[in-house]
Amino acid sequence: MKVAVVGATGLVGTKMLQVLAERNFPVTELLPVASERSVGKEVEYRGKQYKIISMTDAIAAKPAVAIFSAGGSTSLEWAPKFAEAGITVIDNSSAWRMDPTKKLIVPEVNADALGKEDKIIANPNCSTIQMVVALNPLHKKYNIKRIVVSTYQSVTGTGKKAVDQLMGERAKAEKGSNGEYPMAYKYPIDLNVIPQIDVFLENGYTKEEMKMVNETKKIMRDDTIRVTATTVRIPVMGGHSESVNVEFADDYTLTDVRNLLSSAPGVVVVDEPATQQYPMPMDAHDRDEVFVGRLRRDDTQPNTLNLWVVSDNLRKGAATNAVQIAEYLVSKNLL
Numbered sequence: 491m492k493v494a495v496v497g498a499t500g501l502v503g504t505k506m507l508q509v510l511a512e513r514n515f516p517v518t519e520l521l522p523v524a525s526e527r528s529v530g531k532e533v534e535y536r537g538k539q540y541k542i543i544s545m546t547d548a549i550a551a552k553p554a555v556a557i558f559s560a561g562g563s564t565s566l567e568w569a570p571k572f573a574e575a576g577i578t579v580i581d582n583s584s585a586w587r588m589d590p591t592k593k594l595i596v597p598e599v600n601a602d603a604l605g606k607e608d609k610i611i612a613n614p615n616c617s618t619i620q621m622v623v624a625l626n627p628l629h630k631k632y633n634i635k636r637i638v639v640s641t642y643q644s645v646t647g648t649g650k651k652a653v654d655q656l657m658g659e660r661a662k663a664e665k666g667s668n669g670e671y672p673m674a675y676k677y678p679i680d681l682n683v684i685p686q687i688d689v690f691l692e693n694g695y696t697k698e699e700m701k702m703v704n705e706t707k708k709i710m711r712d713d714t715i716r717v718t719a720t721t722v723r724i725p726v727m728g729g730h731s732e733s734v735n736v737e738f739a740d741d742y743t744l745t746d747v748r749n750l751l752s753s754a755p756g757v758v759v760v761d762e763p764a765t766q767q768y769p770m771p772m773d774a775h776d777r778d779e780v781f782v783g784r785l786r787r788d789d790t791q792p793n794t795l796n797l798w799v800v801s802d803n804l805r806k807g808a809a810t811n812a813v814q815i816a817e818y819l820v821s822k823n824l825l
């Protein structure tokens with residue numbers, strides 16, 4: 491099948507190519523697409539070089555599916571043009587996520603909502619994806635009332651510029667290098683923690699925080715779930731971590747929670763306090779699963795659980811989730 495990857499040169503686009511190859515997605519022809527200034531440059535896929543083409547040429551080539559990771563404004567402009575040409579778009583930006591006419595999909599949770607009519611499908615925000623993969627099996631059994639989440643997010647979520655800032659600051663601190671590096675953030679990120687991800691909104695929360703609130707309800711198809719979030723950037727590259735406090739309507743046992751999570755699709759439980767085993771971004775890096783640990787009862791109120799959730803934000807939080815959506819469409823003959 492012909493597959494277009496739009497935004498093929500970015501951090502997520504590069505990961506898309508890697509994940510498509512690793513998962514043996516049935517690509518018969520790859521169409522890497524990027525901005526006009528990248529047209530003609532090359533990207534590597536399965537050991538071969540492919541020339542970047544323009545949006546217009548990609549539409550003319552009529553791929554079955556186009557996986558977009560090129561930012562919200564590009565997506566708003568171009569996704570409908572691909573869709574009109576009969577191409578199914580899986581979009582990694584926030585452009586369509588809360589549009590009531592578009593599906594917001596995490597395959598482990600709500601792929602069954604997809605039909606042939608869905609021509610623009612939204613891939614959720616990375617920090618939301620890993621949380622709902624871990625919480626959905628528990629919601630089905632105990633009914634979530636409220637979630638309090640604090641995140642510890644990798645600089646890779648911001649993009650290459652932030653990786654360059656962190657590594658530039660490191661080099662300067664360790665080797666006294668005077669090399670120039672860009673500032674992706676207003677403040678240094680090495681040896682620091684920045685309690686702001688994306689812009690502030692009028693309610694005092696950031697856009698990232700409100701994504702976690704709104705997207706969670708949409709993916710889990712339950713508007714009654716109350717979510718409050720604090721999202722924080724930390725000097726880490728392997729993945730996002732989340733401290734999650736969740737209150738259920740019904741009571742649980744820790745053994746039951748552990749069993750449910752151990753058999754949940756896409757979840758790996760790493761929870762052995764006696765031997766200091768718990769999920770960490772350095773272990774989650776380059777893995778597709780969501781890692782869950784530090785499972786313990788919150789004794790301050792009934793039916794409440796604390797857990798720690800870690801995942802590679804460029805993989806399950808972006809590329810892997812998008813490719814899994816494409817795999818689902820293929821398996822159900824929806825393309």
Ligand code: 2RA
Pocket residue numbers: 615616617643644646647648687688698803
């Ligand atoms: C971040 N959630 O980590 C964003 C990326 N989509 O900044």
